Amino acid sequence: MAPAGQPAARPPFVAANWKMNLLRGQAEAYCGVLRQGALGALHAVEAIVFPPFPLLPIVAAGLAGSGILVGGQDLHPEDSGAHTGDVSGPQLADAGCSWALCGHSERRRDHGESDDLVGRKAAAALRAGLTPMICVGETREERRAGRAFEVLERQLTAALAHLAADRFAVAYEPVWAIGTGETATAETAQEAHRFLRGVLAGTAGRILYGGSVTPENAAGLIAQPDVDGFLVGGASLDPRRFLSIMAVCVG
Numbered sequence: 001m002a003p004a005g006q007p008a009a010r011p012p013f014v015a016a017n018w019k020m021n022l023l024r025g026q027a028e029a030y031c032g033v034l035r036q037g038a039l040g041a042l043h044a045v046e047a048i049v050f051p052p053f054p055l056l057p058i059v060a061a062g063l064a065g066s067g068i069l070v071g072g073q074d075l076h077p078e079d080s081g082a083h084t085g086d087v088s089g090p091q092l093a094d095a096g097c098s099w100a101l102c103g104h105s106e107r108r109r110d111h112g113e114s115d116d117l118v119g120r121k122a123a124a125a126l127r128a129g130l131t132p133m134i135c136v137g138e139t140r141e142e143r144r145a146g147r148a149f150e151v152l153e154r155q156l157t158a159a160l161a162h163l164a165a166d167r168f169a170v171a172y173e174p175v176w177a178i179g180t181g182e183t184a185t186a187e188t189a190q191e192a193h194r195f196l197r198g199v200l201a202g203t204a205g206r207i208l209y210g211g212s213v214t215p216e217n218a219a220g221l222i223a224q225p226d227v228d229g230f231l232v233g234g235a236s237l238d239p240r241r242f243l244s245i246m247a248v249c250v251g
């Protein structure tokens with residue numbers, strides 16, 4: 001976030017990644033709590049929810065007109081075709097999405113997604129009118145070996161090579177901090193975000209931090225000059241905790 005006294009170029013951005021959680025009734029109730037609770041915050045923070053695919057229609061309807069955006073957790077690099085079990089960018093856009101996560105570390109781990117595939121997915125998102133959120137992050141072993149920045153640069157440069165437009169966000173999610181309760185310190189996050197900002201070389205992409213973000217640790221992280229917001233997993237499953245994180249970002 002920009003230092004006090006200096007207006008941020010854009011408001012902080014807070015995203016809820018539900019991963020493979022929640023059912024229809026829970027999603028409906030969540031949207032009611034979120035849209036009501038966010039009313040006072042949306043002048044100063046942007047919010048987005050990434051539900052699992054089957055819940056997209058419910059969430060898109062539940063958040064319609066609220067100003068809170070909806071995104072898909074993944075998409076196929078092609079726009080249509082014989083790809084059983086996959087979902088395309090045009091289908092996400094048709095379901096009410098304006099964003100798509102690309103290359104979340106759980107997709108890289110569970111589905112062997114390569115840096116190049118992640119870039120092709122980001123390009124597919126842009127073609128469909130969606131804004132890609134490109135996820136990057138090093139493993140614990142890579143950090144211990146002093147290779148964190150090398151990995152981040154490789155992942156981000158590979159994705160950027162596919163992007164013709166300046167419309168994207170980056171989520172820095174150190175793998176060792178995701179779902180572990182071991183969040184990066186504010187200093188570690190800032191150092192990585194500053195590095196990624198350098199790799200972006202002046203392009204407009206915002207850089208969100210993800211990895212065990214909670215209402216309790218969000219203030220220290222968002223105070224960092226290069227942390228533009230959060231991608232929240234576990235703590236976003238309770239709309240009240242997600243709202244508390246939004247409130248911290250409003251300040």
Ligand code: PGA
Nearest residue numbers: 178179211212232233234
């Ligand atoms: P977490 O997940 O907040 O549960 O660590 C973050 C993410 O993977 O997007």
